[in-house]
Amino acid sequence: MRKHGERRWGWGWLCLALPLLLLAACTRDAGGDIGPAAIDPDYVGGEQQWRLERARALQADDGWTTLVGLHWLELRAHYIGNGPRAGIDLGIGPPRLALVQQEAGEVYLTPERGVALTVNGEPLKGRVRLHPDRDEAPTRIGFDNGRGELGLIERGGRHALRVRHLDAPARSRFAGLRFWSPDPSWRMQATWVPHPPGQTLDIVNIVGQVDAMPNPGAVEFDRDGQSWRLEAVDGGDGLLVMFADGTSGHGSYGAGRYLDAPDPDGSGRLVLDFNRAYNPPCAYVRHATCPLPPPGNRLRLAIEAGEQAYPGEVL
Template identity: 40%
Template sequence: MSVGCAGPQPQESEYRASIKKWHAQRAERLMRPEGWLSLVGLHWIEPGRWTLGSDEGSDIVLATGPGKLGVIERQGDEVWFSPSPDAGISIDGGAAAERILLAADVSGAPTVVRFNDGAASFVLIERSGKLGLRVRDANAPTRTGFIGIDHFPVDSGWRYEAKFTPHPPGKTIEIASVINTLEPMVNSGVIEFEREGKPYRLEVIDEGDGALFVIFADRTNGKSTYGAGRFLYAESIDPGHVVVDFNKAYNPPCALNSYSTCPLPPPENRLDLAIDAGEKNYLGPH
């Protein structure tokens, strides 16, 4: 198999239908009550004691919820929450009345604090030592006003059966983010493909589940596509080859709202190539 060959291609009509189905499933995931479109706030927490609620006088002013939701206390790397009486709060599905230590998202089982009759919630997130509250609301304008995401026309010429070369175990790559962090991430291998006789490479990130995750930038960014790049998952064929289908390139959450902590493409994945495939820039409310 040659590096990055564009064939054999699936039957064209079936292929187009499969990509359209993928796009529809992607939109359905975004529209879920706790999908990316429901984000309404991201509040970083410094050490100390902070009142929390939608009242303008709160130390941390929320976009939704009771005027006085409760009190947040950060002590070192621990964050505690004390709910206000009659705020209608539930925590992890049960009624809440006492001070509770919040588990962060990196634990794999974050504490979910719900209010507004369960329509809104917050969780504690941790990013490179920074601790913050990520707030969601199922009635967020970004969700209720979602207009769908435009795509380039489906083109099987952007589907490649590419060479995959694993890196030695333990190799990492520095990944920057929109919140000015820099974090080493597991760099499991490199993908190689050709376009019009020119070779290209994409470094792959393993987020812990073994999937082949790619963060890339190309010459469409800031024009027809989101300025900070796009995401893509490659699909393994065998130990040395993968399918890279740019028709499945999609926007990071930061293209849809202002409260995400998206990683940015590493320098190695900034391609001198206009990839006219996959999702275009989102033009709806965000």
């Protein structure tokens, strides 16, 4: 989608945008207290850059805050549009947009006559198959003069239309991000415990669906005189660790957080940097299908590092 309109920023974004030496003064702990000043300027600089990029990605034209709807396809055919006369009311865009049909496990879209739509950036002239988000080349339907976009997702054998718009309330009312003060002690060495090839882990998402995700191994690390273990799943480019901890619901997002990690080196070692733990999309919008931490990844340990609970309204 193309850029459109001005953005309004909350205090959290302004805090992130302050100069390097003020980064630590802008981070707040779970109780709202200002954290201690950082010591290593190189370390602080890296953390500031990561936090800036994190906030920018959330508000990008294809960022999570542009979501305005998630509509499950329950019937063989749905008329979609904006208003009570539509079978699926998108709540935005033209009154009549298109006909969506499910046939033999596939989904097709036929545009309403006289409505200008695009498919992957090109004018849409007739019926088209919608390829879901997990395909190599998912289909993107543009509407509302390029401000809106809808695509197909597949979860647990069900299909849904995911709708984005550049004027989404979650984007225009973005409240900024809060973090614990950077703490190098939460950047730690971990040991890789590989699983047999092909092992999967059942992951439940926030709407109750279950997906078997590739589970190549687990990571183990020591903290506060104890050993802790977290299962990892394939994150595409490296590993993804989904975890809940003693701060979940008490300073951090209640459903848990995510942490990207590199693949282990040849000696089975890798670095876990919990200062870069971040919230799933469901912390900001109601229209995402976030995978949740598996039961074994719910730790008693309070990980007071990384992103805190979102201070704004979930829209």
